[in-house]
Amino acid sequence: MKRLIPTLLLVIICIGGFWYASSKDFFKESKAPAASLVKVNKDEVASFTIKVADGEIELQRKDGKWTMSKPSPLPLNDYSADGWIESFNSLSKDKTVDANAADLAQFGLDKPSQQFKVTLNNGSSHTISIGAPVAIQGFSYAILSGSPEVFRLSDSQSKPLAMTPIDFMEKSPVKLEYDQIRSMSVEWKGQKWAITKTDTDKKAYESDWKLDEKVVKGPDANEYLSRLKFLSTEQPARPASGIKMNSPELKVEVKSVDASQKEITTVYLGKVEQDNVWFMKEGTEWAYAVPADSIQELANKDLAQPQAETPPAGLAPGTLMQPPTGIPAQPPTK
Template sequence: MRRLAPTLILVVLCVAAWLYARSQNYFQEKEETLAKLADPGDKEVTAVEVRSADGEVALEKNDGTWQMTKPSRLPVDPSAVEAWISSFRDVAPLSVVEANPADIAKYGLKDAKYELSVGLADGSGKELRIGDELPTGGAYYVMAGGDPKVYKVRSVFVDPLKKTAFDFMAKKAVEYDAAKLKTFRLTWKGETYTMVKSDPARMAHESDWKLNGRTISGADADGVLAKLGGLETNELVRPASEVRLTDPELLIELTNAESDGKETQAVYRGQIDGEVVRIVADGGAWAYAVPVANVQAVADALKEKLTASPSPSAEPSPAASPAVSPSPAGT
């Protein structure tokens, strides 16, 4: 046993040394830290292009406003554009696949799946080409403009850049400001519901409201307005001129209290077309296709609040307040 003692001590020391080396990643190949591929730094981005098999999308920033120029002048959601630009800036490679490839076609980069570019205020630009996904998945072959290298880039950097015109398009059919909104009236399928904020100086959720004369809480009103704000198109918008609104089946009227004491009004009209309601704002250029079920959900939420048992905070004297029904349209 005494003869084995030195050997056992040596084995223990070797195991301890191995465990320490492993904890310090001595046996792992260290990944090279690589710079972002197309970060324009602090330069302002004034143009965006996305080219793919789905077509080409081009956007330009003029006087601080984003406009879509291809495939057509659709309304733009500026937050979607800014999110895309942020993702473009952040693209960082995991490793270099090949420093100077003779044939980029084997990586799917000769006819790239996506060609992405941004134009900058100083006239320069940045480009990225997205090729095939790696056989192992989870990453793509990518090249940057002016750089001959082929990089391996994780999918989490690439997927947010694969956008279409619909992704950049403004989708909300009805816009409202919760701080300014004073009155909301909905007429749908022969019934009218009118919500009036009791304290116009407060946010929608902070003030009680009158719904067809009955008091509801700010939380209940906010829930209804959330459904109103959720009326979004599920397809590309159409020019408003293509929609006939001779006898609209939906009418939404919003009154805002402005800071100067004046009131402004926004009116939206809608026509049922199969499974959607095509909604157009008075004076608006576009028609938004909103599922009929989503419009019905707004009306159902209003009806539910109108017929629900009043809460003590909303109706201090329920016995003195008779039940109120939806108003017939036109009254």
């Protein structure tokens, strides 16, 4: 019997090892990642076009910068345009439906519901056309230009390409670096206050600041600066030339320094229109519709104070709360 023990232990170890390997899929052949339908170098892309039911968007690259030619110009966030190309490069077919389709109408591809086209600097282009949805939810028929193959494409892959003009727009009208700020003044509907850094050799959150005649600590000063830095919009920007700024209700003046410690003064103006304030940096091309509530918060001289804890319902103000069961009450301090 003693001779059988080592053999039994070896059998148990082998069974355990086999079970562990099976649970980790060691015996399954790894599935190769799906190949991309198209692979383009983003630096060689001259333009791309999005055609959907709502209209057409076209972005062009000029002198290394993206511009929107359709439906109308907007200030663009370059990261969004580059991200769109990355999404285009990541497209891969789920399954071939018809390797040599003769009738595209049966797949809804004679009149595609969506088309995404990338044109390169050499004039060549690649277009993905998307047709009718497949019976299996979450997929649609699609075809690549220059190929007769109809394939199945996941809607989760095509959705990031169906962007709107506002998705490409730069939504933040203010760019600033906290540590470079020396002072900020805000004038809103006749009321004005200013905050000034007292120790310019320190970082913004380390230095004391002077709010009119009151001293505030760096973290509180950063909150005032953040109100300006994080202004944003969800509406299309307008050309600043179309906004009358002759009598603005808002004026923000920021004094900062550049890398050479040269002082720079930047002025922002705002004009009220219903529930928004058309906000712009003086001397620039675009104005942004910022919610009036955000501007009111920016103009508020006081920081929000933490709310005092309210006693439970039915407990009169000033009444001592009883401690939890088992903990003796402390006598009042004399």
